[in-house]
Amino acid sequence: MVQIDPIDHLMRAAITSDEEFVRVLDELLRHDLRISIRELSEKSGIAQSSLYKILHGKRSPNLSTLRAIIHAIRQFYRTGEGEFIGLIVARPVLETIEERTADVDSHRVKIREYPVHTMEDAIVAAVRAEREGAVAIVCAPIVSSVIEQLVHIPVATIIPRESVQRAIELAARKAWL
Structure with missing residues (x-):
């Protein structure tokens, strides 16, 4: 079975609903990347408190926040040996x-x-x-x-x-x- 690209999956989830975005983001952070909110905050430049609110359904991400999250997650997937x-x-x-x-x-x-x-x-x-x-x-x-x-x-x-x-x-x- 071919796995969907995690960034594509996250973007599709964001288009579907806030709930789906939160579910997919949480899955990526916990299971795929195994990173903390703090690490995502550092890489994305988004305050930890804002990320917690998004992940607990208290706030919807705006477009610039969504871009920052996607950019940060893309960087986590591309770390390691470099190009x-x-x-x-x-x-x-x-x-x-x-x-x-x-x-x-x-x-x-x-x-x-x-x-x-x-x-x-x-x-x-x-x-x-x-x-x-x-x-x-x-x-x-x-x-x-x-x-x-x-x-x-x-x-x-x-x-x-x-x-x-x-x-x-x-x-x-x-x-x-």
Whole structure:
């Protein structure tokens, strides 16, 4: 089952009703992020007392408060290693990669590996990578079109040029043995 993006979920809840917004926000804070009201207050710039009133149904968030909450929650989801690109491939491909960072246009970006064995694993890994803060995903062509429909970040497809020819030669040699 594919999980909905937590920020999208929160925004949809805000449109639905104050009660739904409070329920989803409380769920995100307690279960997903496991952060306190104080931590959300520090990150969002909203007074703790205002957040308590919102979470207890005593006050509806105005638009600027809603934006600040969403911005803060987005930051919590993107903390950790900093910017990274999720590399979703089979374990044998990961073993051929020597660098865990890439320099692109004088910008250094980390690469986080997501080893997978099935197409379903790749789909779950893509959703997980986005949730963990990936700025982009690199994956095999067989799953890239599906992943592009699920995530809200760029997806690049691995197109193995030289390795395809080597694989054909290897298969031919094995067939002739």
